[in-house]
Amino acid sequence: QTGTAEQYARALAHAAGRRGIDCHVRSVERAGAQLCPEGEAAAIFVAATFGNGEATDSAVDFESRLQRGDVAAAGQRYAVFGLGNSEYEHYNVAGRRLDARLEELGGVRLDGVALGLGDASKDIDGAFDAWMALLLDRHAPAPQDVPAATAAPVAASSWRVVWQPRGTRAQPTVDAVVAVAAGVRELSKRPEVGGSVVDVELELKGASYETADTFAVLPRNDARCVEIFGALLNQPLDAEFSLTPSSGEKRATEPPFPCPTTLREVLSGVVDILGKPSRRVVAELARFCDDAQERQDLTRLASREGRDDWDALAASGHLSLLELFTRHPSLSAVPLAAFAELVPQMRLRPRHYTASSCPGAVGRERVLLTVKVDQGRAVEAPGGAETFGGVASSYLAGLRAGDEVRLLVQPSAFALPAEAAAPVVMVAAGTGLAPFRGFLQERRLRLASGARLGRAVLLFGCTRRDVDFLCEEDLAAHLREGSLSELVTAFSREDPQRKVYVQHRLAERAADVRELLRGSGHLYVCGGTAMGRDVRRAVVDALCSPGGEREEAEAFVAQLERERRYVAELWA
Numbered sequence: 001q002t003g004t005a006e007q008y009a010r011a012l013a014h015a016a017g018r019r020g021i022d023c024h025v026r027s028v029e030r031a032g033a034q035l036c037p038e039g040e041a042a043a044i045f046v047a048a049t050f051g052n053g054e055a056t057d058s059a060v061d062f063e064s065r066l067q068r069g070d071v072a073a074a075g076q077r078y079a080v081f082g083l084g085n086s087e088y089e090h091y092n093v094a095g096r097r098l099d100a101r102l103e104e105l106g107g108v109r110l111d112g113v114a115l116g117l118g119d120a121s122k123d124i125d126g127a128f129d130a131w132m133a134l135l136l137d138r139h140a141p142a143p144q145d146v147p148a149a150t151a152a153p154v155a156a157s158s159w160r161v162v163w164q165p166r167g168t169r170a171q172p173t174v175d176a177v178v179a180v181a182a183g184v185r186e187l188s189k190r191p192e193v194g195g196s197v198v199d200v201e202l203e204l205k206g207a208s209y210e211t212a213d214t215f216a217v218l219p220r221n222d223a224r225c226v227e228i229f230g231a232l233l234n235q236p237l238d239a240e241f242s243l244t245p246s247s248g249e250k251r252a253t254e255p256p257f258p259c260p261t262t263l264r265e266v267l268s269g270v271v272d273i274l275g276k277p278s279r280r281v282v283a284e285l286a287r288f289c290d291d292a293q294e295r296q297d298l299t300r301l302a303s304r305e306g307r308d309d310w311d312a313l314a315a316s317g318h319l320s321l322l323e324l325f326t327r328h329p330s331l332s333a334v335p336l337a338a339f340a341e342l343v344p345q346m347r348l349r350p351r352h353y354t355a356s357s358c359p360g361a362v363g364r365e366r367v368l369l370t371v372k373v374d375q376g377r378a379v380e381a382p383g384g385a386e387t388f389g390g391v392a393s394s395y396l397a398g399l400r401a402g403d404e405v406r407l408l409v410q411p412s413a414f415a416l417p418a419e420a421a422a423p424v425v426m427v428a429a430g431t432g433l434a435p436f437r438g439f440l441q442e443r444r445l446r447l448a449s450g451a452r453l454g455r456a457v458l459l460f461g462c463t464r465r466d467v468d469f470l471c472e473e474d475l476a477a478h479l480r481e482g483s484l485s486e487l488v489t490a491f492s493r494e495d496p497q498r499k500v501y502v503q504h505r506l507a508e509r510a511a512d513v514r515e516l517l518r519g520s521g522h523l524y525v526c527g528g529t530a531m532g533r534d535v536r537r538a539v540v541d542a543l544c545s546p547g548g549e550r551e552e553a554e555a556f557v558a559q560l561e562r563e564r565r566y567v568a569e570l571w572a
Contacts, residue, residue: 052413078108181202220269372431423516428527432531
């Protein structure tokens with residue numbers, strides 16, 4: 001969904017290439033009837049878990065084929081590294097499921113390489129690097145004459161830069177929808193106190209969506225940030241260039257970004273300038289420092305010995321590409337071809353937003369996104385501290401009418417029951433209100449068509465009524481019209497003696513929740529993972545009282561999840 005698995009896969013391919021191993025990176029969408037195509041020795045999977053334990057969109061078809069036995073795996077060697085987050089209930093389910101199925105089909109695990117599990121809530125880079133080192137040391141030992149990492153740059157890039165005449169730039173190859181900004185509207189009552197939350201209205205070109213679908217926005221870096229980083233790279237920002245494979249290079253198959261292009265375009269829309277790079281990327285970049293002390297410092301920072309310093313920098317929020325180049329100016333010696341080769345490992349990832357509108361109510365090609373604007377932080381730069389907001393939220397909040405936005409439309413697990421009379425309970429905190437705005441618009445349409453609606457209860461939490469109670473007038477209108485039956489609010493900062501959250505309001509209505517869910521009701525939760533865990537606990541408590549067994553209640557909630565009658569869309 002975000003390209004994280006591809007980044008790790010390309011890191012492995014890059015490291016294997018340094019050891020003389022020809023390693024191709026492919027999406028499982030391109031997998032054939034054999035686990036390992038002819039001439040390939042092993043299949044190594046980097047598998048991410050999405051949502052409630054599902055495979056990512058690109059892996060759904062491959063997983064189905066595996067379950068049917070349509071992929072021949074018997075006797076073929078494999079290894080799996082799973083990407084997950086233990087803050088979510090379904091931790092690394094997709095990776096575990098893939099590993100188990102390959103074993104069932106007779107696949108042969110690479111000797112000494114167990115299933116790897118990366119946890120994004122902890123040191124996922126360290127876990128992957130340790131797993132990758134084990135795999136490579138066992139199955140692709142480094143030649144004895146490879147120089148130490150602290151030596152001057154030694155490895156040739158897989159790519160060669162060819163400068164091009166103006167006017168030859170390529171179009172982006174990502175199969176994205178192009179949308180046009182129609183307007184941005186402030187939703188927060190007091191943004192100077194609680195922060196800005198905006199409605200971003202987009203007109204889609206030749207695309208449509210369903211209520212509560214997910215929009216993966218491909219953001220762009222702040223223009224000032226691009227100028228600063230371009231100067232640190234000491235490369236022309238607007239000269240057009242292409243990448244061609246170096247002489248005799250077999251590993252390079254397609255460039256890491258569409259070519260011809262300019263460095264300005266690459267830094268604007270491809271490289272995560274303000275994001276935290278991985279230690280392996282920093283170690284690679286350190287090789288190109290032409291100052292011996294800076295090279296040594298960076299190499300140590302990226303090593304196990306520098307772990308404490310790395311963690312301290314990360315905790316301070318000052319471990320970005322821009323700040324590393326600012327503090328180590330001799331990194332400007334990195335050749336453009338070498339920098340380009342690392343781009344797949346430091347790619348700007350899409351940001352996901354749930355549609356806040358129902359297409360039947362606002363138009364099939366019109367969508368509203370509810371965006372909490374990250375006010376950002378001070379970033380170290382050569383001329384002194386610069387303040388940059390959140391990459392995606394600032395980009396969206398700063399759109400002007402007519403600006404183009406590239407995005408992907410992805411289906412969501414959120415959908416109103418097909419039966420209009422089925423009761424629904426919606427639980428949201430902050431911008432988690434987004435999908436329920438679309439739900440209520442859809443219920444309004446059903447009501448207008450003469451349908452008999454079931455009860456709809458919305459539990460909404462924020463800090464204060466007069467600060468960040470989003471869309472209060474819209475919700476009041478839904479109450480008057482009957483598309484919303486009951487609105488329950490939880491303002492966590494209004495009572496200095498007690499913080500009240502949505503899970504507390506849900507617990508107060510335990511009998512009502514129990515009756516709805518034991519009947520034909522559906523429950524939806526949208527917000528942070530901590531809130532989601534607390535809400536689930538409150539639901540289990542409600543179902544097991546009075547006098548019920550908790551184990552039975554847990555099993556009932558799990559059954560609701562399998563039936564899609566309990567759906568949670570959460571973020572860490």
